[in-house]
Amino acid sequence: MRLAELGEAGLLARLTRALPGGSGVICGPGDDAAVLDLGGPEAVLFTTDTLVEEVHFSRAYISFRDLGYKSLAVSLSDIAAMGGRPTHAVVSLAVPAGIAVADIEELYAGLDEAAGGHGVSLVGGDTVRHPYGIVITVALLGLAERGRVLYRGGAAPGDLFCVTGDLGASAAGLFLFQNPGLGCPPEVERRLKAAHRRPKPRVAAGHILAASDAVTAAEDVSDGLAASLAHVCAASGVGCRLRAELLPICAEVLALGRLTGKDPLEWVLSGGEDYELLYAVRPAAAGEVEGRLVAAGETVTWIGEALEPGAGLWIEHADGTRRPLVPAGYDAFRVNGV
């Protein structure tokens, strides 16, 4: 069997089967970050992400500085989704020998910018030659209060699903990069492209969520909302009803939808790279959690609720019609992937 047939989720399921649950492992593979006990008072979070040229980014539409920023931001988002605070990173960079040193310095300037904005120290790495293109891998550590780590697997039937910020802008921005000359209003174009190049990891929001006993599950929306909901529901053993009319679709995404005739819902459900936080919360405490997030400058939207096990995953429209929610988000090995 080829990887393109199995897909990333299938591959990970096969590979993680055999992984030993060794000493000091509070949570191994399968969540946004591993959770470790290294002997200190806090739990240690450990995550890694790789960006590959012409798979995750193109130099045609991202600057070296933005690329550096984004390559750390995607890992910061994983730590945010676990409710931790990021602390230390190492960066592994594979680049063609012909690349200009000034470009690499810009990339590191972007990394420094993302690191400095979140109190992260870049403590090392590896820099190697690649014959064709750029591959950046960031490994990031974080700390979280023991017993206050956010996992994907704690949602119960009746819990409300909420999401921070608004959705769809990064995928719509990528669409604009790949389809120039659409006559999109400059302010719409600017907002959408910026969302794609400079995602904002919700570290402060994750911290607020982790502080509440009523928040039962969380994940960052990195591969589209449908995929994130599917992960949380699978890990929690619940179904879900997503209410289409409640979704916080970015206004500029709606504008681009009107301009192009594309369905904005697709960018929200399947687009990915929003890096907002999806979370489940007990209904009685949902307002209080929302209040704390809003007081910290975040926006929050209730988008649906968890159903009984076996009830399936559904998206319901305002007129009462519903269809199965199919996670069609980014798959690393789909041949026609992003």
Next chain:
Amino acid sequence: MRLAELGEAGLLARLTRALPGGSGVICGPGDDAAVLDLGGPEAVLFTTDTLVEEVHFSRAYISFRDLGYKSLAVSLSDIAAMGGRPTHAVVSLAVPAGIAVADIEELYAGLDEAAGGHGVSLVGGDTVRHPYGIVITVALLGLAERGRVLYRGGAAPGDLFCVTGDLGASAAGLFLFQNPGLGCPPEVERRLKAAHRRPKPRVAAGHILAASDAVTAAEDVSDGLAASLAHVCAASGVGCRLRAELLPICAEVLALGRLTGKDPLEWVLSGGEDYELLYAVRPAAAGEVEGRLVAAGETVTWIGEALEPGAGLWIEHADGTRRPLVPAGYDAFRVNGV
């Protein structure tokens, strides 16, 4: 300026200039691993290494299982050189979509083998598509007793330089892979190729070295002995005299040298990937440290001594002649690199 002109060391010097020394950082970039304070009783070690297809390995002469093993072994060697014990790893794997799942499973089996042999848990990772070839990045954590971490920078004039094991086999093995049909005796070929495919990280030896107050510096011999000595001498601010006649050159390397007319010393000084430990030790305690290593099944060889600052780096031959020791080891960006 292009990277190929600046080289890896020059690049790292430029990039690490600006790195912030943040909270919890005991030692940042520039040693085999970063050393962190994450609040626990022990120091946390953090390192990463990347292997790129057609730069660091070729599928023509390494199996997927050996590749998995080696990709963790090179990071294990970094933790060994700091005197730590490796604990947890994440693996980031970029592969072409057309690759067979069975090959990836073999690669993970090799990773598991290296991990299991050293008590390391593989706790997560990222698996992504690459348009052309394979890139594997391992990020590895370790723990070490505070105050007992081995650094490159502590050697003083008069300290003895020693090395574990024997040298040159991995580079000679690579030479054999790249030059088939030399008529090399099978047992020589087997030993040299195995050394290249399955390096043995000296974790137990590193632990023994770290336990002694008399061991003043250490580094793994990953880029050739000349480069490792140059790193330790630069970090320690000392010169060195390396005694050519004392070097523990692997017997099979000598045999290949006789067969091909190549100078075995080149494989030792510039070849790289031996993953033995180079260390500096106060003369009065050298015998005691050696005794402990030998009791643990390691071999140790005294190869030279540290000189006064400014005395330079020299290799001295049995007849008393000497020449400057030029670190011509692997550079990630040399256009004619390995």
